[in-house]
Amino acid sequence: MLVLGEERDFSKEELRYIKKQFTSIDFIKYNNVKVETVIFNINASIEKNNKKLIILNTKANVKNELLLYLTKLEQEEVNYISIKNFIESYLYKCYIPTTYSDISFLENIKPFSKEKKILKFLIDYPISLIILFLTSPIFLYSIYKIKKESPGSIIFKQQRIGLNGKEFTCYKFRSMHENSHYDPYTRENDSRIYPWGKIMRKFRIDELPQLINILKGDMYLIGPRAEWNLLVTEYEVEIPYYHQRHIMKPGITGWAQVNYSYGANIYDTKQKLMYDLYYIKNWSLWLEIKTIWKTIMVIMRRKGI
Numbered sequence: 001m002l003v004l005g006e007e008r009d010f011s012k013e014e015l016r017y018i019k020k021q022f023t024s025i026d027f028i029k030y031n032n033v034k035v036e037t038v039i040f041n042i043n044a045s046i047e048k049n050n051k052k053l054i055i056l057n058t059k060a061n062v063k064n065e066l067l068l069y070l071t072k073l074e075q076e077e078v079n080y081i082s083i084k085n086f087i088e089s090y091l092y093k094c095y096i097p098t099t100y101s102d103i104s105f106l107e108n109i110k111p112f113s114k115e116k117k118i119l120k121f122l123i124d125y126p127i128s129l130i131i132l133f134l135t136s137p138i139f140l141y142s143i144y145k146i147k148k149e150s151p152g153s154i155i156f157k158q159q160r161i162g163l164n165g166k167e168f169t170c171y172k173f174r175s176m177h178e179n180s181h182y183d184p185y186t187r188e189n190d191s192r193i194y195p196w197g198k199i200m201r202k203f204r205i206d207e208l209p210q211l212i213n214i215l216k217g218d219m220y221l222i223g224p225r226a227e228w229n230l231l232v233t234e235y236e237v238e239i240p241y242y243h244q245r246h247i248m249k250p251g252i253t254g255w256a257q258v259n260y261s262y263g264a265n266i267y268d269t270k271q272k273l274m275y276d277l278y279y280i281k282n283w284s285l286w287l288e289i290k291t292i293w294k295t296i297m298v299i300m301r302r303k304g305i
Contacts, residue, residue: 001018001021001022001024001025001026001051001052001053001054001055002025002026002027002028002042002045002046002051002053002054002055003025003026003027003028003054003055003057004028004030004038004042004054004055004056004057004058005028005029005030005031005056005057005058005059005060005083006027006029006030006031006057006058007057007058007059007083007098008057008083008098011271013260013271014091017091018090018091021090022053023049024049024051026045026049026051028041028042028045030058030060031058031060035063035065035066036065038066039065039066039069042054042069046073046078051078052077052078052079053078053079053080053081054070054073054078054079054080054081055080055081055082055083055086056080056081056082056083057083083095084105087274088278088282092255092259092275092278093259093271093274093275093277093278094109094273094274094275094276094277094278094281095274096241096270096273096274096277103241105277106241106244108281109244109247109277109280109281110247110280111247111248112248112280112283116283119285120220123221123288124214124220124221125214125215127221128211128214128215128221129215131208131211132208132211135208138205138208139208142173142196142200142205142208145196146173146174146196146197148196149194149195149196149197150174150176150177150178150194150196150197152174152177152178153174153178154173154174155171155172155173155174155209156171156172156173156174156175156176156206157169157170157171158170158172158228159228159229160226160227160228160229160250161226161227161228161229161232161246161250162218162219162226162246162249162250163246163247163248163249163250164246164247165243165246167229168213168218168219168226169218170210170213170218170219170226171209171210171212171213172206172207172209172210173200173205173206173208173209174197174206175193175194175197175198175200175201175206176190176192176193176194176197177192177193177194203299204253204295204299207252207253210226210252211252214252218249219249219250219251219252220248220249220250220251220252221251221252221253221292222251222252222253222254222255222279222288222291222292222295223248223249223250223251223254223279224245224246224248224250224251224254224256224276224279224280225250225251225254225256225257225272225276226250226251227250235266235269238266238269239266239269239270239273242269242273244277244280245273245276245277245280247280248280253291253292253295254275254276254279254291255275255276255278255279255287255291256272256273256275256276256279257272257295257298258291258294258295258297258298259275259294260272260275279291
């Protein structure tokens with residue numbers, strides 16, 4: 001793979017994932033470089049490492065000489081693709097530009113159609129009832145352990161943002177000591193979490209009461225994470241298009257949760273948003289099944305979502 005230009009920097013996580021798909025990655029500068037030099041560098045990289053894909057990672061206009069060269073390369077089975085399409089096709093998340101001047105990426109992110117909503121209903125309600133029945137012993141045992149290790153309320157209730165930005169009460173098993181110090185983000189080895197709370201988080205047991213939210217119609221089984229209303233207010237200041245994820249109901253698990261670790265800052269929030277918008281834009285029954293499978297794999301490996 002060959003990356004032409006420097007419009008967007010790849011994160012460590014993205015590079016790690018890309019390296020699983022491509023044996024080598026070369027980066028070639030484009031801005032303020034003569035076209036002849038760019039073509040020479042591309043040609044050298046192709047001959048040396050047998051590159052078959054060129055990523056156009058630049059805002060600058062592609063000059064005629066370079067475009068002619070790229071189209072001729074296609075005849076030699078060397079393809080080129082825009083950074084926007086590469087991120088969606090290979091990294092499975094929605095492209096977000098580095099500036100707010102271009103919002104065209106939001107055009108195809110629309111609310112679910114009536115047919116999709118019906119499919120989600122047919123998936124969510126039977127599965128939620130089955131999970132509630134199968135996990136009833138875990139429900140009872142969790143109530144016992146919470147009372148024993150951290151006296152206080154069993155259920156943690158918090159106002160979260162749901163469909164169309166409306167607030168709803170989200171239910172979870174309380175995994176932290178009551179009256180813990182305020183910190184909107186969960187940290188590694190967080191001292192606020194008691195022993196059984198830590199186990200619940202590892203295996204997603206603390207999320208089980210959210211099945212009630214699904215049956216009430218507040219949430220989907222799979223969708224964007226239901227965020228705390230105070231955090232959403234902060235995010236919308238830093239990320240003006242953050243509200244776009246609220247065109248569908250939030251989910252207990254989701255494409256962002258299984259592809260990205262817990263968020264700890266605005267950067268992480270933006271990365272997770274890219275996955276959420278991809279899910280909304282590209283929803284299909286196959287993507288739903290894939291997300292369920294990846295959720296199971298994450299739980300089995302004891303990673304938080």
